[in-house]
Amino acid sequence: MxxxxxxxxxxxxxxxxxxxxxxxxxxxxxxxxxxxxxxxSEAEVRARQAREEKAERDRQLNLERQKEAEKKEILAQIRQLVATNRLDRSRGETSYQFVHDRKIKKIFVDDTMVDQLSRGRLAIVFVNNAYEIVAEGIARKIMERDESSVVVLHDRKSDDQGDDDPYAGYEIPDDLMW
Structure with missing residues (x-):
């Protein structure tokens, strides 16, 4: 032909x-x-795109898993810090009230702990659905890992006035009743 x-x-x-x-x-x-x-061919192009999309999804899932593992590790570190450094509240007779999640909470502590909590030398930490009292240094370490775990930690500089107190020269009368 x-x-x-x-x-x-x-x-x-x-x-x-x-x-x-x-x-x-x-x-x-x-x-x-x-x-x-x-x-x-178009089939090869689509297959290559599908492989690239799957690789991207795998990377995203891997990142999420790593973030979850980091969160668990941080929580374990916080639990260990609190477990080894918490203060004993068993002899507590005085109630100390504070705000957590827009609700007023109450724990019983002794008088020295109340004073130290108000001065910022002690802190209240919420871990394992319980409130514990730890020293300020431990609370700062916990705050580096997760700020939401520390419920109460007063700033020492604003509470301890020292030399800048404008009323330092005035005496408080003995018979003054509040």
Whole structure:
């Protein structure tokens, strides 16, 4: 069966020179095209995109798992700090009230603890659904890890006035009743 080009030549619609020029052009194009490059089909493109999307989802899941593991590790560190450094409140007779989650809470402590809590030398920490009292330094370490665990820690500088007290020179009368 003759080719379309042969049929056009026989019919007189094309001449031999033009046919030869077209064959030479096609031959040159085939020679110029590198042998390694093959047209990529749409299926391969979609498959590559799917692999890239899956890899991205895997990375995101991995990051979430790492964040969860870090949170658990931090919580374990806080629990250990509180367990080893909490103060004994078993002899507490005085109630100390404070605000946690917009609710007023009450714990029983002794008088020295009340004084130290108000001066910022002690702090109240909420861990394992319980309130514990720890020293200020331990509370600061806990705050570095998770600020929400420390419920009450008064600032020492604002409470202890010292030399800047404007009423330091005035004496309080003995018979003054509040």
């Amino acid at each position: 003759p080719s379309l080009q042969d049929q056009l030549l026989k019919a007189g619609l094309a001449d031999e020179k033009k046919a030869k020029a077209i064959r030479n052009e096609k031959h040159k194009k085939r020679k110029q095209q590198p042998k390694g490059t093959v047209e990529v």
